[in-house]
Amino acid sequence: MDLDKPPAQPPCPEGCLAVAIRVPVRIVVLVLVVPVRLVWDALTVAGRFVARTVLRPLGRALRWLGRALFVWPLVALWRWVVVPAGKALGWLGNVLVVVPASWLYRYALTPLGHGLARGARVTGAALRWLYARVLAPVGRGIAWLLKGAGLLLAAAGTGVCAVVARLGRYLLVVPARWLYAWVLAPVGRALAWLVTAVVTGTGAVLYWTARVLLVLPALALWRRVLVPVGRVLAVVARETGAALGHAWRIAGRISRAVGRVLGTLVRWILVEPVRWVYRTVLTPVGHALRDHVLRPAAGAARVVGRTVRQALATARDTVRQARADLRRTLLGGPRPPAAVDRREPGGRAARTLGRSTTALTKD
Template sequence: MDLEKPSPQPQPQPQPPEGCLAVAIRIPVRIVVLVLVVPVRVLWDALVVMGRFLNDVVLRPLGRALLWIGRAVFVWPFVGLWRYLLVPLAKGLGWLGHVLVVVPLVWLYRYLLTPLGHALAWGTRGIGAALAWVYARVLTPIGHGVMWVLRGVGAAFAALGAGTYAVVAWLVWYLLVVPAVRVYEWVLAPVGRAIAWCARGAVWCLSMLVTGVGVALYWIARVLLVLPALAVWRWILAPVGRAIAVVAREIGEALGHAWRIAGHISLAVGRFLGTLFRWIFVEPVRWVYRTVLTPVGHVVRDAVLRPAAEAARSVGRATRQALAAARESVRQARADFRRMVFGEPRQPQVMERREPEARETRTLGSSTTALTKD
């Protein structure tokens, strides 16, 4: 029992109502377009069939042949050159470079440069120890004395500079700073406020003037340009565009409809031509093959080919037997020559074994020990 809810079926979208212009244009346009499109579609289908035939019969085998020739001419020689010439040559050069360059450099580094570097390092450590002793025992006490003298001189100059700085700072404050502050507060600030107020008034006046001019230009442009352009668009261009759109849509739908109908017509014509070709050429050829060529081929096979094959097999068997006899004769002659030159080969001696070769059944009259065995 199906417990799932059935999926809702999509509702067909309501088609917009069509005008009389579309209905009046549709049938003539479709007739004219059908007459023009049918030859084009038939020609297109014929070209498609010819292209597929050429691709399967000519272009694809030709491409494979060209690909094989390209491999044989360009790829395989380079592969052989790389594999059998360049790679062994590079390996030989690498071995030669290792023997002539790397090994001498390693020996030079290990047995010459390393001991020399150790000697230089030992000498540098000795020189560094001497310089450290000179720094600690000679230069450091001298530096401490010089710094003590410089600190005394610096303290004297600091005391003198502090007094001079105080006098100069008092003079600068009362001769420059205080008069500048008074001039700024009592002269420059009121003058600046007055100038700023005047500038704000001038900017307001200019903005009002620009706003009035802009409003006037806006209404002039709206009355002289926008309203006429809107009327032309609404009452002339829009209806003409709708009519052109309807005509273009009908032409496009007519082209699609005519292309589909032309496809069916082209398919019917192709099937008719294929049937006609089959009844005119294929069926007679098939009848000739079945009625004439097949019995003739059977007769030729039974009367000529099979006896010839049996004769060839008999000749092959006789030839193989003759070759086998010749090989056996050569083998016997070689063995006779070896016995004549080197003598008979030594035969291996058969050693008697005390143990039975096969396991025998144990009885009352027999024993399995080596002392009582018969």
């Protein structure tokens, strides 16, 4: 077994036309494609930004608005109007249509149908008896009479037909056969041969005329003009397509590099200064404002609020006490509660905390 790697096949040599077309076409296409790729990448970035910041929130808002305007009203209409109305209509249909129809079928149509079926059975039995006892014998007799008449007519017709057939044979068939064999057939063969010869000659003349005037010039045009031009156009189209792909990839790399440069410039010109200002200026100022202004103001506001709540509670208690005093002055004090008999023994018979006996066990 040969373990050596077989030599690689040499690439197919390219024609000088492809080599001559490739470099200028790639240069021209690269010059034309780079601006298009830059514009395309810029539009792509802008489209993604617009979709992320505008279209998605707008779509969510439109979806919520559509639900609020269409879905939820339709669901409520279906749940609270259509379904109860359908149940009510179903109950009315059952009461007004199904129950009367079932009653009519059970107590009117079913007995009527049974009666009609019994009458139909009686009528069928009568008709079968009439057919078997009356119509069948009469029909058999008529058939026997017609059969005898048919036999007589068949015998007479057979003789007449034999005479007519013999006369037709010798008066029509034999002369017509002789006329076809000795007159019409030779004349038809001669006419067919003549027509075939004329058509064949005319077809040959037309064939060679069309070949000389149309086919040979068209074939020469195809071989000498269209095929070479098509090959050149195919080479140009192939090289143009390859150049477009190559230029598009190179333009993508150029666009990526330009984007990185622009991103770096934007970062160092805008983002980093803004971040430095935020970290070194705004953050300390915000912390100082929070520690020295906002928190003391919030503490003071809490103390003021607590004082106001206490003052309001005191005023509320004072108003309530004044209202109670005014009611007591005008209407009198509340009545003392009535004594309730709890059925407990009084005096020495009751149990006390210092003794261990009760009213039941002291004796």
